[in-house]
Amino acid sequence: xxxxxxxxxxxxxxxxxxxxIMIACLEGVTTMIxxxxxxxxxxxxxxxxxxxxxxxxxPDISSPGILTKTFGWFRIGQVPFLIILIAFLTVFGLIGLxxxxxxxxxxxxxxxxIIASGITLPITLPIVRVVTGITAxxxxxxxxxxxxxxxxxxxxAVITLGRATKNNSAQAKFKDKFxxxxxxxxEPDMDDEEFNQGDQVLIVSQTSSGFKAIGNSIGxxxxxx
Numbered sequence: 001x002x003x004x005x006x007x008x009x010x011x012x013x014x015x016x017x018x019x020x021i022m023i024a025c026l027e028g029v030t031t032m033i034x035x036x037x038x039x040x041x042x043x044x045x046x047x048x049x050x051x052x053x054x055x056x057x058x059p060d061i062s063s064p065g066i067l068t069k070t071f072g073w074f075r076i077g078q079v080p081f082l083i084i085l086i087a088f089l090t091v092f093g094l095i096g097l098x099x100x101x102x103x104x105x106x107x108x109x110x111x112x113x114i115i116a117s118g119i120t121l122p123i124t125l126p127i128v129r130v131v132t133g134i135t136a137x138x139x140x141x142x143x144x145x146x147x148x149x150x151x152x153x154x155x156x157a158v159i160t161l162g163r164a165t166k167n168n169s170a171q172a173k174f175k176d177k178f179x180x181x182x183x184x185x186x187e188p189d190m191d192d193e194e195f196n197q198g199d200q201v202l203i204v205s206q207t208s209s210g211f212k213a214i215g216n217s218i219g220x221x222x223x224x225x
Contacts, residue, residue: 004100004101007100007110009100009110009111009113010096010097010100012092012096012113012116012117013092013094013096013097013116014093014097016092016096017089017090017093017094019089020089020090020093023082024086079135083132084128084132087131087132087135088128091124091127091128091131092120092121095120095127096117096120099111099116099119099120103116150206152174152182152184152206152211153203153205153206154202154203154204155202155203156200156202156203157172157173157184157203157213158172158174158198158201159171159186159195159197159198159200160172160173160183160197163194163196163197164186164187164188164195164196164213165188166187166190166191166193167187168187169185169186169187169209169210170185170186170187170197171183171184171186172185172186172201184203184210185209185210186201186210186211186212187207187210187212188212188214189204189205189212190214195213195215199215199216200216201214201215201216202214202216
């Protein structure tokens, strides 16, 4: 077993598992001295505290909000980034070793590293999403920082990506009183109105796929937490 794991074709998978173990140990040590590694990492990535609102089943690499949607797909903001990283490293390492073991059993040969990694990665990503989804459900939540989508109505947001016209949504952002950034898809409430990047809008209603808004171009309205 040890000889199998130390084969050069298993190098990326063994590296992943080794890094995972090192991170877990470091997290344990930093937590014991009152400086949790997970908290420190999240503090350096402010946009990890993102909540995507709307229907999002998988990352869409052709859309302008690819980074934001990918964060939402992996549940960054709902689950600490360190947990997501550990889940990815663990699943990638274990699945990779399993793929290589099956290759050896069936053919007597290891797969080249690139091919083995190419098979492993697409399997890893949805499994990590499932794991983070389960983690998000069982993690304790601070109810004082909860905010419902219904409460978005009446908020002032800024268009961050895209151009919104009737039946064509753009991405908007606002921060709640806890400093959490909320990204949502909005479209004009009026047929003849349109929003461009940088425009301020007032959220007036919720739809099945996002929200409707009216313009706040003169800045007369201010978001009140």
